[in-house]
Amino acid sequence: MASPTDAPSWFGPPLPEDSPTPVEDSAFARLWRGFMTARIMIAVVLLLMQGSIYGLGQPVNVWLVALCSTYLAATLAVRLLAQPRTPGRTFDTQWVSTIGVDLIAFSALQFLQGANINYTPLFALPVLLGSVMGSLPLALGTAAGVTLVLLVDAWWISLQIQGDAAPRFLQSGLTGIGLFIVAFLANQLALRLAREEALARRSQHAARVQTQVNELVIETLADGVLVVDINGVVRAANPAARRLLGSAQGAVRNAPFVLAAEAAWQALVELARLTFVQHGSQISDIAISHAGQNPRRIHVRTRLTATHDTQAENLCVMFLQDLREMEARLRTEKLAAMGRMSAAVAHEIRNPLAAISQANALLDEDLTEPAQKQLTMLVRQNALRLAQIVEEVLDISRVQQQTAVAGPGLLDLDANVATICADWSRQTGAAARLSVALDAMGPRAVFDAGHLRRVLINLLDNALRYAGQQPDSIQVSTVVSSLGECSLLVWSDGEPLEQTVQRHLFEPFFSSESRSSGLGLYICRELCERHGALIGYQRAPRGPVAAAVEGNEFFVTFRAGPAQGDSPLSFDTILV
Structure with a gap:
């Protein structure tokens, strides 16, 4: 029975006190074993007492010896074979049979007593057993039964012995009242102990769960x-x-x-x-x-x-x-806020910049002097530069706001890289400095063709800005790893990047040049992450081992798609 003052636990409702619990591990089980052991000891003492009476030369009632032996066998059987049951039921066959055996045995001893032995104190055992291990009705019923036995015993003695029987009845009545008081108090103490044990179990369970939750939170x-x-x-x-x-x-x-x-x-x-x-x-x-x-x-x-x-x-x-x-989280938050602000500013600049470019074009048509023409050309160049910066800033917003592609495209990496390199070399006139080696003919990369063009052209523009004038100073290659992943490598023979520059390469608005917006590599990284690709930088040698040249290498590792059997396209064929 649950206590009315028990508050529900954060981990769930409280367990009722009369709910099944592991009996072997409870105080109730220990009390049960104690009572059963006490019954055995009393049975042994009774049997030894009959033997001592016989040893003193006194006549022994055979029925008493048989009764004590039978009672000892019964108590041993209950202790060894029976199992404790959850208390609190009004009627339980195990408790009634156990208490009944005690009442019958002690009542028989009381009626068949010899040598003027008084067995009345033994009746305290069944009363305590019913009070502590059973319910209140069972405890009071046991006390009532013992009182009736004592009164009947007093009446039986009064019939056999002439004299005043009032003291015997008064003693039996007082003993019965005392047993009623003991039964009530013992039962209330047992209920209180049961409530305390149930509360302790609930607290222990809540503490154990809380400990597990704390450990899980701390571990993660x-x-x-x-x-x-x-x-x-x-x-x-x-x-x-x-x-x-x-x-x-x-x-x-x-x-x-x-x-x-x-x-x-x-x-x-x-x-x-x-x-x-x-x-x-x-x-x-x-x-x-x-x-x-x-x-x-x-x-x-x-x-x-x-x-x-x-x-x-x-x-x-x-x-x-x-x-x-x-610091990285703080920097990311600042960059995100700056990106949103820059996108808003770029959008507002776009229209006035278009008006300036159009007005400059109209003004250029009416001018004839070379000096004035040079000024309009300067305005046009800087307007184009501003327009490019505005477009790059807006591209960041577009890349961040776009949702993931439902079905990413599968492209032939070698064919696309060859086409992009051919177009770029024609536009920049850097064909003599560009070397292309394609070796990813098997798997297809999971990437969008338009995004690949943008990434590769940006990497080529960066390489052209820092590469030397010698042939093969810019090298583009594709390779396939042992795991089937294809990679794109863009190498140039430029000077090594400083450590501070390397740490911020792919951050927005970071550039080692004053005339660059610092958004190219950041957009490349965003596009690669969209398709599950990895972009990075490393310092790597190229050329023969004896004459290897250190250079800056940017690599993009793609997610591999299914292989296809198309023959690889050569860069020279597309260039022609």
Whole structure:
């Protein structure tokens, strides 16, 4: 029966106290085993008492010996063969049969008593058994039955012995009243213990579920979490924290481990010490640097576990965040906001710029002097440059807003690359500096042909801007990996890019030249990600091993589609 004051748990409704529980693991089972063992001990004592009476030379009633032996066998059978049942039912055959056996045995001993032995105290056992293990009606019924047995016994003795029978009846009545009181109090105490046990079980279940939820949340957190005690021992560490900490030997082992074991963690040790000493939170940016590894910058926040128990142990909880990831998220948010603003500005500039270009064209028709013609040409060139920048800014918005293509196109990479390179070389006049080697004749790439043209032309324009004047200073090639993925490589013999430039290559509005909008490579990356392709940069050698030339190489790795049997097209054939 559930307590009316029990509030529902966050993890679900409370379990009713009379619901089936693992009996073997409950206090009820321990009480049941205690009562059954006590019955066996009483049976053994009764049998030994009959033997001692016989040993003292007193006559022994054979029926009493048989009764004690039978009672011992019955108690042993119940203890060894029976199983405890959930209490709380008004009528239970197991409890009635067990209590009934006790009442019959003790009543027979009382009526057949010899040597003036009083067996009345034994009746307390069935009364307690019914009170603690059964329901209140069963407890009161057992007390009533014992009282009737005692009254009948007093009446029977009064018939056999002449004299005043009132004291015997008064004693039996007082004993019965006492048994009623014991039955009621024992039953109420048993119910209270049952409620407390059920409440403890619910609390334990809720705490166990809450612990599992906390562990799951902490394990999946992107931020690192360390739990450190006052001795500097890490009690718990989630995978993110172990990854951020690193170690000179490689991966950090699972907790517990000593935080001061690594020299690179001394800053964390100092933060934990300050947290315990000052009893307050600490915030700091630290660097973890292991020998032979690049330093990792980490933002650390510490908290001291709050406890109302003065004897409880305080723990320091550290929250670790990778500063590079934080800066990357902040930079992405800023770039997204700047992109939206730039798109709006570009859209507003478009119409006035078109009016300027048209007015300049009309003005150029009426001018005849070379100096004035030169000025209108300068206006036209800068207007075209502004128009190109506006178009690139608007392209970013178009790429970001477009939804994923339902069925991405499958293209023959070699044929498309050969056609694009041929068109680009004719327009730029860089055919002598361009070398094309196509070797992806098997699989087809999952990519849109128009987007491929845009990506490749942008990469070729960048290569032309920094490449030398020698033949083969720009090389375009296609290859197929062992996994069946085809890749496009654009190589040029330009100077190596600075590290700061490499880190921001594919970010919008970043360029190493003042006259560039810095949107070309960003748009290339957006188009590649749309089709599941990967674009990147690396420094790679080209040419014979003895005379290899280092150069800048941009690569695009495509998702592979089904192979096709078309013969590869040569670049020279398309160029002609």
